[in-house]
Each structure stands twice: as structure tokens, then as C-alpha cells.
Amino acid sequence: MNAIHGQHPTAVVAPGCLAKPDRLFDRESEWAALGTFAGDPHPGTDLGVVMGRHRQGKTLLLESLAQATGGFYFCGQQATEAEALRRAGEEYARHRRLARPVRWRGWKECLDALLALGDERPVPVVIDSFPDLVAASPALPSIIHGALRRLDRPPPDNRARLLLGGETAPVMTRLFASSSPLRARTGLILDVQPVDFRGAARLWGLDDPGLALLVHTVVGGTPAYRHDYVNDDVPADRDDFDAWVCRTVLNPRTPLYYEARRLLDEETGPWNRGVLHSVLTALATGRTTHGEIAGFLGQQLTDTSRALAVLRDRGLLRSQPDGLQPGITRHHIADPLLSFEHVVARPRRAALEQSDVRTVWEEARPDFDALVAGRGFAQVCRDWAVSFADWGLGAERVTASQGSLTDPSAKPGLDAEVVVRRTDGLLSGPLVSLGLARRDTGMDTHHLRHLRRILDRLDPRDRVGPVRLTLYGASGFSPELHSAQARGEVMLVDLERLYQGT
Template sequence: MNAVHAQRRNPVMAPDGAPRPERLFDRESEWAALLSFACDPHPGPDLAVVMGRHRQGKTLLLESLAGATGGFYFCGQQATEAEALRRMGEEYARYRRESRPLCWRDWKECLDALVATGDDGPVPVVIDSFPDLVAASPALPSIIYGALRHFDRPPLENRVRLLLGGEAAPVMTRLFGSASPLRARTGLILDVQPMDFRGAARLWGIDEPALAFLVHTVVGGTPAYRHDYVDDDVPADRNDFDAWVCRTVLNPRMPLYHEARHLLDEETGPWNRGVCHSVLAALARGCTTHGEIATFLGQQLTDTSRALAVLRDRGLLRSQPDGLQLGITRHHIADPLLAFEHAVARPRRAALELSDARTVWEEARPDFDALVAVRGFAQICRDWAVSYADWGLGTEQVVASHGALSGPSGEAGLDAEVVVRRTNGSPAGPLVSLGLARWSTGMDLHHLHHLRRILDRLDSRDRAGPGSVRLALYGASGFSPALHFAQARGEVMLVDLERLYRGS
């Protein structure tokens, strides 16, 4: 199951004549949504927006769609308006098999010609990297709106399916947000997300859950990292994981070694990258609240807010209300490679340039286990709770987050890594489950008692009734016999790696 966020007006069934290309791994739901849109026979032009961070396969999806349906594909780039129009004319002439490039004076002429492609039936016209074109031609969205309006008139013979793709989330959100006139004309909004932990295991061809998890803590679910970025290198088994890390992400000769810094540069643009790196370093060290991050950076809260907003808008930061104190917001790094970079690689860049990776990794492994693996395990437990667990709620959705209760003065607080609530339209819905997640520690009855102490301190309004909150222990290093007896009595739910990767 992959994370795909799509909104569609009046969906139709995708035709059987355009199967998903073999080079597209997984992405069944994304492909079906795009194909349904592109081949929709309903009269009138239609518009789709396809967003996605770098390396997630958005361009491959759009190129494959155009190729499978006989559509037109054009990828924008940073250039002047005149050069972009010239390139568009050349590409469109090749698509129409015309001997000479088309010379359009402006974008209006160009869009009128592109939209007219759909006069004979539904056909996709894809303009990828759309924000790059808008940077040189700010009026382009208005011109597109005008072209669609012009062709959306009786007798509605035109059936062009215009798809606009882009990586820059803030730009795409502004162009197609609720206040944009283009939003009302948009029939499909597709956000191409990284694969989840189960999809990543299939992508890498890893059947062993422990190894699949360790690889996920380094590269996450980004499809592009599977082949060229590691030279098709996959760890043979769990014993090969340490050597694989040294061969790939800690090897200066491999693209993956440089990827985290390139990714941050691409996503944040010219804004203060140093501050963004420092915020990610604070998050990697365990600072999760706004105040903790500001203290780590030695800055005022207002100075930290901008960096948090930049990272969140680019999809690099996950921000959620605390599961037990809903007035507190907690932040987590969304991309595992960035978490690995700022906890393990970045503090040791000089050593990696001067020493062999094996020596550096031996010194860094405790940080990986304590900072990366522990938090990564808690996150996949939350993901499992949302996407795969059966809470007996039917179609009602849930949200899972980290939760912490402050202790009385001088006493430690109580934490739960997996707090599951019904959404009910907000993160403050009724409590469904309380859970602890432990990657490297075997679990015993005292972990169950910890959850019971949290439950005792919660407001009764958090519970629908006695026994309505399920207590759960998520462990990768085993459970004591006493816990298995407690599970048999219905007192706790035990979730191991096998269940995370294959069960519900």
C-alpha cells in the first residue's frame, strides 16, 4: 500500500487498453488515477495537477502516461520565455510529425494550439516542471485558465486532458490553492508520495523484515535510490547491512553520499540553508518541539519559525499535535535519508573524507542505533497503526502520533510513541490505542504497566468507556512470556516486525 493523495471529480473506470508500463514499480493507484483522467470520454476540457518531491517518480509517471496514450509530453526548465516557447514549438512539431518547428509569438498562441489537440477526442497534454515556466512567465496560469474557458463552451467537442506537473510544493500550492481560479477547473489533484515501509521492502526485494527496516532507515521509500544511486547494490542479509552502508551512503564515490545535501538545496532554494541544516540536526538529536529546537540553535522562537515553515512546506518536516497534550506540536524529519544524514553522516564529513568508511561507521553506529533506528522504528509503528492495523472501526480513519504527559515537579514524564485517535475531522478525536515502541530492547510487564499509568492519568473524556482503549506494545527484540500470557487474556496487543511487515 502506498501513500497517494488524489482528489477526482466524477471518476471513470480506466480503460484496459493501456496497461501500466513495466518500468513503473508499484504505483498502481497513481497510474490508475492518471489513466482514468487522461482517457475520460466526458465532453469538455479538463485539468489535472500532479505534484511530488524530487526522486519520487512523478516525471516517469507522466512520461509513461503520454507514451501509453499517445499524448504530448513537455518538460519545462529554467529559461527565458522566448527559449521555452521555442523548445515547446520544436517538441510539439516532433509530436505532430511536422517538418518545421512551430513558432508561437506568445503563450496564448501556444496554449490554444495545445488545447486544440483534444478536438478529436480525449488526449493528455503534459507540461512538467510547470513552476519553472511560471518563473519566467508569471501570466501563464491566467493564460491557461483563459484557454480552458474558451474551449469549454457548447457544443463541447474538445476533450483535451491538460496535466501540469511540478516539484515545488509551495509554488504548486499557491498556483492551485483554494483561492486560485484554476482550482475550480481542476479535475484531478495527485500528490505522488514516497513509498511506505512495506512498499520500500518490495522495491528493494528484501523479504527479511529486520533488514528491510534497517535499509528503510537509511533510504526511506524514494524509488530513485534503488538503482543508480547505489549502483544496484542491495545488502545480501542483515550481516551485510554494515558493509552496505559503507559501500553506499558513506562512500564519497557514490551518488547517495551526496544526495541528502543536494535534496535540501533543491527543496529549500536560496533561503538560508545553514539554518535548515541546523534545524534538521536538532530534530535528529531528539528535539521535537519548537522551543527545544530554538534552544538547540541558540535562537529566538520567531527566528526558528521561518526555517520550520520552509521545511514543512517542502514536505521535509512532519508536524503533528502531541497525542496526549494536544496543545503541543511535535516535529519529525519526514525523509529517512535526511535523518541519517544529520544524525550520522554530517557530523563526520571530515572524517569520511580522510578515513575509511568502516572506521567511521564503527564509531557512528551507536548514534545510528540510538537516534535513527529508534525513531525510525517508532515511525513505522505509527504508519502501521494508520494504514494496516484493524481497529474494528470500519471505514473510520485514525491518526497516530507521539504523546507525552508531563510529570509532577521533579518527576519524569510519561511517553507513548504510538498514540492512536479517531480523526473525527480533527486530531483530538477519541483515543483508540496507546502504544510503546522499542527497537533494541526486549519488552516485559513493566512496559505494560507504563501504559496503564498513562491511561490512569488521562481525562475520562478521552475514552468511550472501560476497556475501550487498546494497549499495544511494538517490539523488534521480543516479548517476555508474561506479556504473551497477557495478550492471551486480551490485556495487550503485541506487534513484532513480522506483523508490521505482513500482518494487520
């Protein structure tokens, strides 16, 4: 069959037998979805979209799919339309093993030729970094729509599977919004997310859940960071964690040192980065509501709203209703590396480049423990509650969020880090569990009493069924709490259960 990027061709394999390449870590469900889409034998051209933030492995997925199926792959760049078409013609010639590159006069000719690859069999036609091409050729989405419509004419023999890849950004969101003509043509929308905290532990080869948690609060679940960004440096054990931080994320000689700033630049483009950095600092230091962030910035709520929208649209921010006061929206940084940057590295950038890194890290470690690792642990607990916990609800899904019965402007009082509710369509449903999360302090009966006080204050309509009180602890539980668990009064979740249990 055909080659890709000048490599030797691979045999075409039926989608049900498409083996995932060894170089792809995890991503079983994503690979299965792409294989099914690419190999769908039904007549008719189809369109798929693969989105996600930088460094999550979208390109690796799409390149691997093209190689495994004998499909076509082209990656766009920031360039003029003429250069992009010239590169696409060169890639097409390599794919078809033509003696000379093809010279197309426009994207219409290019798309017609690429989609014709599916005249004889189902074949993926991948155009990656699609937003870069649209920036130079704004009419490209309309041209694609027209090319797909032309192939609709009977008989629909063509079976090209056109896949458009790009970062989660306004371009992709706008092009494939519910009202977009392309959305109506789309048979697959795949959003490639960071791997979860359990997957991250496997990615880094960490069997100790305590060490895995610490590493996750620094680098999260971005696959690309594991090898090239730290020169394959993995902490040997918990005692090596501090030295590992100094060798990698705080070391100006490693790519990871610059990654948080580069990530913000790539995702947000020309937007006012000073404002965005200040918003991220506010979030990283515990200001999670709109008003708290605006107060930290010294800006009007409308100005803060625009900055929050930019970060949310780029996938850098999670926004969800407060678990106990749904009228309040709480925001959290989606990428742990950005939290680490704005709590530890950014405030000490000059010292890191002029002083001994170990001294700077020792001074920063209390802030890391309280703000980065502590909040990161709470988020891991919420992720566990949604993805791994067995709440006895069968196939019903749940949400997990931070919750408070205290006015956001007042001193924290009746707060819970893990409020679990059933989903009720697009809205939060009945309460399932109230939980506290503590990483660095042992938990005792006063934590359980705290949960009971919250439960007593709740609206009776929230308590349509039993509410499980849950304590999430990384530093152990008192004997009294273990006795309370034996009586069914509380559920205790430690690190072992987070990483291995339900």
C-alpha cells in the same frame, strides 16, 4: 497515433484497460487515477495537477501516461521564456510529425495549439516541471486559465486533459490553493508520496523484515534511490548491512552520498541553509517541539517558525498535534535520508573524506541505532497503525502520533510513541490505542505497566470506549507479555506483523 520524444507511437488504449508499464514500481492507485482522468470521454477540457517531492517518480508516471495514450509530454527547465517556447515548439513538431518546429510568439498561442490536440478525442497534454516555466513567465497561470475559459464556450467539444506537474513547493501550493482560480478548474490533484515501508521492502527485494527496517531507516521509500543512486547494490543479509552502508550512503563515489545535501538545496532554494541544517539536526536528535528546536538553535520562536514553515511547505517535515496534549505540535523529519545525514554523515563529513569509512561508521553506529533506527522504527509503527492495523473500526480512519503527558521542557516521563485516535473531521477524536515502540531492547511487563500509568492519568473524556494497550517490539517479548496478550490485556506487534499482518 502520435509519437513522444521521437519514439515510435503506441496504440491508444481505453483508460479501463491501460496496463501499467513494467518500469513503474507500485503506484497502482496513482496510475489508475491518471488513466481515468486522461481517458474521461465526457466533453469539456479538464485540468489536473501532479505534485510531489523530487525523486518520487512523478516524471516517470507522466511520461508513461503520455506514451501509453498517445498524449503530448513537455518538461520545462530553468530557462528564458523564449527558449522554453522554442523547446515546446520542437516537442510539438515531433509529436505531430511535422517537418519543421513550430515557432510560437507567446504562451497563449502555445496553449491554444496544445489544447487543440483534444478536439477529436480525450488526450493528455502534460506540462512537467511547471514551476520552472512560471519562474520565467509569471503570467503563465493566468494564460492557462484564459485558455481553459475560451474552451468553455458551447459546444464544449474539446476533450484535452491538461496535466501540470511539479514539486511540492510554494509555487504549486500557491497556484492551486483553495482560493486560486486554477483550483476551481482542477479535476484531479495527485500528490505522489514515497512508497510506504512495506512497498520499500518489495522495491529493494528484501524478505527479511529486520533488514528491510534497517534499510528503510537509511533511504526511506524514495523509488529513485533503488538503482542509479547505489549502482544496484542491495545488502545480501543483516550481516552485510554495515558494509552496505559503507559502500553506498557513506561512499563519496556514489550519488547517494551527496543526495541529502542536494535534496535540501533543490527543495529550499536560496533560503538560509545553515539555519535549515541546524533545524534538521535538532529534529534528528530528538527535539520535536517548537520550543526545544528554538532552544537548540539559540533563536527566537518567530525565527524558528519561519524555518519550520519552509521545511514543512517543501514536504520535508511532518507536523501534527501531540497525541496526549493536542495543544503541543510535534515535528518529525519526513525523509529518513535527512535524519541519517544529520545524525551520522554531516557531523563526520571531514572524517569520511579523509579516514577509513568503516572506522567512521563503527564510531557512528551507536548514534545510528539510538537516533536514526530507533526513531525510524517508531515512525514505521505509526505508519502501520494508520495504514495496516485492524482496529475493528470498519471504514473509520485513524491518526497515529507521538504523545507525552510530561512538560516538553522536563525530563521525559510518561511518553508513548504510538498514540492512535479516531479522526473526527479535521480534529483528533477518541483514543483507540496507546503504544510503546522499542527496536533494540526486549520488552517486558514494566513496559505494559508504563502504558497503564499513562492510561490512569488520562482525562476520562479521552476514554469513551476501550483503549487497546499495544507494545511494538523488534527484539522480542517476555513470556509474561505473551500470557498477558492471551488474556486480552495487551497487543504485541513484532516485525513479522508490521510487515505482513494487521
